[in-house]
Amino acid sequence: MIFKKNISSLHVPHNKNTAGSVPVPVSAPREVVLPMNMQSGHEAVPVVNVGDHVYLGQLIAKEEGRASSPVHASVSGTVTEIAPIRLAGDREVLAIRIENDGKMERHPDMKAPVVTNLDEFLEAVRNSGVVGLGGAAFPVWAKLDAVRNNEIETILVNGAECEPYITSDHRMMLDRSDLVVRGVNLMKEHMKVPRVVIAIENNKQDAIDKMKELFRDDPAVEIYPLETVYPQGAKQVLLYNVTGKVVKGGQRMASLGVLIINVSSVAKLAEYIETGMPLVDRIVTVDGSAVKEPKNLIVPIGTPIRHLLNEVEMKAEPGKILIGGPMLGHAITELDSPVIKATNAILAFEEKDSIDLEASSCIRCGRCMANCPVGLNVVGIERAMAKKDEDERAAALTKLGLKQCIECACCSYVCPAHRPILARNLEGKEFLKKYNAAKKEGGK
Ligand code: SF4
Ligand code: SF4
Structure with a gap:
């Protein structure tokens, strides 16, 4: 892998139109559809049946196999179907459909886990259902578990959010900075890692300032402003730009003494350890040229994408809808597809911005x-x-x-x-x- 010394060649328009948009809860969806595989590992296995009543935050599918992650009910209500659905990218996966009773009633037994050592911490992270929320969706427990067999010297908290339009991590750092601080401190305390670096692109100066202020008395935590270039948030690029280390193909990042974890994932694992509420919702940016009034929404996992588009004022009929950002997102046609754990944005573009230009011969421009x-x-x-x-x-x-x-x-x-x-x-x-x-x- 030949990294350039300064990866600064690709300046894409940021279009961070929602940077000032405080996330607001979406109105209650009529139903949610929760796929058994929202991460990069094996499918979870349902532990509920059709007809069962479920509470908000109740375990409805347990992890099974390598890099799997549990799934929890994101609303209270009744399980109406357990059947395969098709996700963006044409992937078929089993999903649990829950009719929302509108009460958002928490499970009566829900309580914060007891976490006093590394084993209990990693077990709690596993039970939280938290995966990489920046898009990679690798289960966080499987990543942090590497601390058992590797000398980890740095945890790199990824707040780069380099994809255009998306401001989900940005708002998490501003609006739930308490959870980010708690999550960083939990990792430091239980994983005994000497250094944490929170890396943030310099187009989010308010988040940089806030993190600097909150960690000003902690010499083990460094806030690292990054140049705003794409793909600054890609883990290999981030690793190189912050530490100068290069990960080779097939090599695990942990073997270099570094773990990279998305900043919203850090906040969500802290939320579980503080309250017992697993990952049941997330911030989703809704934007694009067809959207008149872009917003950040707090969305129950499993909410149909159609429901999000109904929550914002549109100015034109969309010609293309993307799940994720314009660089890495997938175009979707099925608006009943659900928001999954890794969905950080829904972008709707006008017809004129949706035309796929025809490919011509390579002109060897390099x-x-x-x-x-x-x-x-x-x-x-x-x-x-x-x-x-x-x-x-x-x-x-x-x-x-x-x-x-x-x-x-x-x-x-x-x-x-x-x-x-x-x-x-x-x-x-x-x-x-x-x-x-x-x-x-x-x-x-
Ligand atoms: S997708 Fe990115 S890493 Fe892959 S060949 Fe293209 S520029 Fe290089
Ligand atoms: S060398 Fe060919 S493939 Fe590469 S950018 Fe130029 S035209 Fe495109």
């Missing part, structure tokens, strides 16, 4: 490579993908380091020929995954 933060030979990868022989294709893609692609979309963004570079890289990664798995099984 912009894709000049702007790739990990220095990949993007054009070479395209050539390798065209190889008919699978063994040759796999060998070439491996040699070119495709696995190191951090899927930031900088290459696609700058390409004057509008070539679908990221889509092709994803296809290549999928091909390599299957090819290597087949090799391992002796099928090749």
Whole structure:
């Protein structure tokens, strides 16, 4: 991986229109749909049945298997269906549908967990259902668990939020800074990590100031202003820009003595440990050129996206709706898709901003490579993908380091020929995954 000394080549318009928008609770949805897999690991397994009454915060699906995460009821009401649904990205997953009784009644047994040591802390993080809320959605317990087998010297709290439009983490740092402080202190206390760095892009000066003020008497916590460039929040880029360390393909970040955790995840794990309320809601930015009055909303997980769009005043019929930001988000057509744990934004764009420009031939301008933060030979990868022989294709893609692609979309963004570079890289990664798995099984 060849990082540039200063990753400052891609300045995308920030469009942080909701930076001043204090999150407000969305009106009660009629029902919520909670997928059993909202993270990057295995599906959770339902522990309720159709017809059951559930309380807000009640466990409805337990984690099972590697990097799984439990799911909790985000409203009180009645389970009406347990059936597969299709999520953005065309992924089919089992989901629990709950009809909201409108009472938001907490489970009567809900109480804050007792946390006095590392084991109890990690167990609480596991039971909280908190995953990476910046979009990666890796279960936080599985990440923090690395402290057992690695000498962790720094926890890097990711408050970069470099994707345009999204201000969910920004508002968390401003409006629930108490939870951010509590979460940082809990990690320090129980994980015995000597240094915590909270890294924030310098287009969020108010958040930087607030964090500096709150941690002014704690020499173990450093507030690290970052240049506002995309993809500053990508974990490999953040790691390099803050610590100068480079993580190689297949290497675990913990082996370098660093753990990176999203700032909203830190706040949510603190909320669970303080109150016993697991992850049942999150801040979602609703914005885009079709939205007249963009907002930050506090949304029960599982709320249909249609419900969020009804909460903001629109100025035009959307031509495209994205779940997530404009660089990494997915276009969706199914408005009944639910907000999941990793959904930090819903963006609705007018027809004129929704046209996918037709790809033309590569003009060998080299912009894709000049702007790739990990220095990949993007054009070479395209050539390798065209190889008919699978063994040759796999060998070439491996040699070119495709696995190191951090899927930031900088290459696609700058390409004057509008070539679908990221889509092709994803296809290549999928091909390599299957090819290597087949090799391992002796099928090749
Ligand atoms: S998406 Fe493109 S720019 Fe980003 S790391 Fe991959 S090849 Fe490089
Ligand atoms: S930016 Fe686009 S046109 Fe330029 S070299 Fe890369 S793929 Fe070709």
